[in-house]
Amino acid sequence: MADVINVSVNLEAFSQAISAIQALRSSVSRVFDCLKDGMRNKETLEGREKAFIAHFQDNLHSVNRDLNELERLSNLVGKPSENHPLHNSGLLSLDPVQDKTPLYSQLLQAYKWSNKLQYHAGLASGLLNQQSLKRSANQMGVSAKRRPKAQPTTLVLPPQYVDDVISRIDRMFPEMSIHLSRPNGASAMLLVTLGKVLKVIVVMRSLFIDRTIVKGYHENVYTEDGKLDIWSKSNYQVFQKLCPPGAWRFSHGNSKTSSGGVGRPGGKTQQVTDHATTALLHYQLPQMPDVVVRSFMTWLRSYIKLFQAPCQRCGKFLQDGLPPTWRDFRTLEAFHDTCRQ
Amino acid sequence: MGVTCVSQMPVAEGKSVQQTVELLTRKLEMLGAEKQGTFCVDCETYHTAASTLGSQGQTGKLMYVMHNSEYPLSCFALFENGPCLIADTNFDVLMVKLKGFFQSAKASKIETRGTRYQYCDFLVKVGTVTMGPSARGISVEVEYGPCVVASDCWSLLLEFLQSFLGSHTPGAPAVFGNRHDVVYGPADTMVQYMELFNKIRKQQQVPVAGIR
Numbered sequence: 211m212a213d214v215i216n217v218s219v220n221l222e223a224f225s226q227a228i229s230a231i232q233a234l235r236s237s238v239s240r241v242f243d244c245l246k247d248g249m250r251n252k253e254t255l256e257g258r259e260k261a262f263i264a265h266f267q268d269n270l271h272s273v274n275r276d277l278n279e280l281e282r283l284s285n286l287v288g289k290p291s292e293n294h295p296l297h298n299s300g301l302l303s304l305d306p307v308q309d310k311t312p313l314y315s316q317l318l319q320a321y322k323w324s325n326k327l328q329y330h331a332g333l334a335s336g337l338l339n340q341q342s343l344k345r346s347a348n349q350m351g352v353s354a355k356r357r358p359k360a361q362p363t364t365l366v367l368p369p370q371y372v373d374d375v376i377s378r379i380d381r382m383f384p385e386m387s388i389h390l391s392r393p394n395g396a397s398a399m400l401l402v403t404l405g406k407v408l409k410v411i412v413v414m415r416s417l418f419i420d421r422t423i424v425k426g427y428h429e430n431v432y433t434e435d436g437k438l439d440i441w442s443k444s445n446y447q448v449f450q451k452l453c454p455p456g457a458w459r460f461s462h463g464n465s466k467t468s469s470g471g472v473g474r475p476g477g478k479t480q481q482v483t484d485h486a487t488t489a490l491l492h493y494q495l496p497q498m499p500d501v502v503v504r505s506f507m508t509w510l511r512s513y514i515k516l517f518q519a520p521c522q523r524c525g526k527f528l529q530d531g532l533p534p535t536w537r538d539f540r541t542l543e544a545f546h547d548t549c550r551q
Numbered sequence: 552m553g554v555t556c557v558s559q560m561p562v563a564e565g566k567s568v569q570q571t572v573e574l575l576t577r578k579l580e581m582l583g584a585e586k587q588g589t590f591c592v593d594c595e596t597y598h599t600a601a602s603t604l605g606s607q608g609q610t611g612k613l614m615y616v617m618h619n620s621e622y623p624l625s626c627f628a629l630f631e632n633g634p635c636l637i638a639d640t641n642f643d644v645l646m647v648k649l650k651g652f653f654q655s656a657k658a659s660k661i662e663t664r665g666t667r668y669q670y671c672d673f674l675v676k677v678g679t680v681t682m683g684p685s686a687r688g689i690s691v692e693v694e695y696g697p698c699v700v701a702s703d704c705w706s707l708l709l710e711f712l713q714s715f716l717g718s719h720t721p722g723a724p725a726v727f728g729n730r731h732d733v734v735y736g737p738a739d740t741m742v743q744y745m746e747l748f749n750k751i752r753k754q755q756q757v758p759v760a761g762i763r
């Protein structure tokens with residue numbers, strides 16, 4: 211309402227200014243009339259000249275006076291439309307029939323919403339950019355218009371695709387048999403039998419390897435009700451060393467981060483260093499999960515010589531009663547856990 | 552079970568069987584092996600009864616009936632170079648009923664008793680072999696639990712055996728040699744014990760008294 215009052219005051223100044231302009235125009239035309247008429251007929255030449263100059267001066271004074279008045283009024287009028295936040299659309303508020311055309315209040319609401327929307331969108335964009343899985347820096351900055359491509363949602367791959375990838379891998383390695391089952395709904399479980407050396411239960415989330423349990427060839431991998439036993443660990447230290455004791459997530463990280471067992475050489479208790487986990491951390495590639503599974507299986511296959519390959523560093527089979535349980539990710543050579551650094 | 556190697560440890564010069572066993576077990580304990588109870592393997596010999604033999608000078612086959620404390624519910628019946636039968640312990644009663652065909656050889660019972668040791672995934676059993684009242688030798692059994700194929704882990708086993716048997720490390724058992732990539736089983740261990748007992752029976756009695 212304050213706006214409206216303010217504008218009405220200006221309007222008064224407006225009308226005064228208009229009359230000031232009219233006054234100015236008439237005083238200016240009087241000046242020209244005076245010049246056009248020339249000197250009036252008077253008795254003496256001197257008298258005629260005097261009267262003309264006096265008349266002309268009066269006319270110029272009145273022009274000057276009217277001009278000053280106009281200038282004073284024009285300052286009062288100001289620039290109302292430019293100060294208004296909605297610019298010229300603010301003039302809609304001057305419409306006297308508010309009830310019939312509530313355009314102005316609607317416009318204000320729309321303006322507020324649009325402002326809020328922009329603010330929240332800005333916040334969200336900042337947050338989402340932080341969480342971006344892509345490592346290239348030129349995502350948002352270069353072209354703000356181009357939206358980043360949606361991440362491939364590998365967690366929702368169709369089961370048929372997972373089956374195909376696994377059966378392809380199964381055919382790749384003749385000494386390794388992979389049996390796929392889905393006892394708990396969508397996520398697959400693999401029972402990998404490697405020669406007559408070991409068995410691995412692999413719990414998958416789509417094509418991500420979620421958990422592995424390594425057991426001996428002759429150890430039971432089923433629970434009493436015939437399901438794959440994903441909780442109990444092997445009775446043998448050599449497989450416990452290959453097998454993680456707890457559940458973990460497949461995530462970013464380098465291959466050294468999980469080698470927690472180095473600090474307790476020759477420990478008789480449960481071996482914490484789980485090489486299978488370390489391998490998973492090494493072979494991570496979120497964009498191509500099938501490559502990850504294949505690399506993991508290639509690495510796993512090198513354990514076919516678990517009991518036959520001496521350590522590539524010390525040349526021995528046993529260290530603290532354990533064979534070389536580590537396989538280099540690149541060369542697949544056998545090393546004792548303590549010989550691999 | 553894993554792959555097992557059974558061998559004989561000769562009695563150290565100037566020492567008794569018991570002293571040699573103690574030397575060996577001390578070595579194992581130094582290595583870090585932990586005691587885990589006791590064990591016993593016994594063996595009884597049966598002849599084919601004379602009445603069932605033919606007249607053409609046929610010699611009777613020997614049958615060995617064995618027990619192993621590792622398999623308390625089983626009884627093993629073996630022929631030399633022949634098949635190995637794994638039966639319930641009731642088999643002993645059956646043998647009594649089969650007296651007409653198989654006769655127990657007198658004073659043939661031989662057994663080994665001793666302590667089990669666990670070292671990582673290895674199970675070591677050092678036993679004193681006795682026949683009747685006398686100690687006849689020392690048996691050393693080493694089992695590597697995680698592996699099931701003998702040829703896969705023989706080199707590894709050998710390295711372990713050398714670590715506490717030194718120069719008395721045996722060669723590969725005969726049962727390892729003839730089959731490649733076959734899963735090792737309890738019968739293979741019993742065959743090795745049978746062969747060890749037969750070897751010890753043929754050896755001269757060690758002049759040691761009062762071992763028991």
Ligand SMILES: [Zn+2]
Nearest residue numbers: 521524546549
């Ligand atoms: Zn080494």
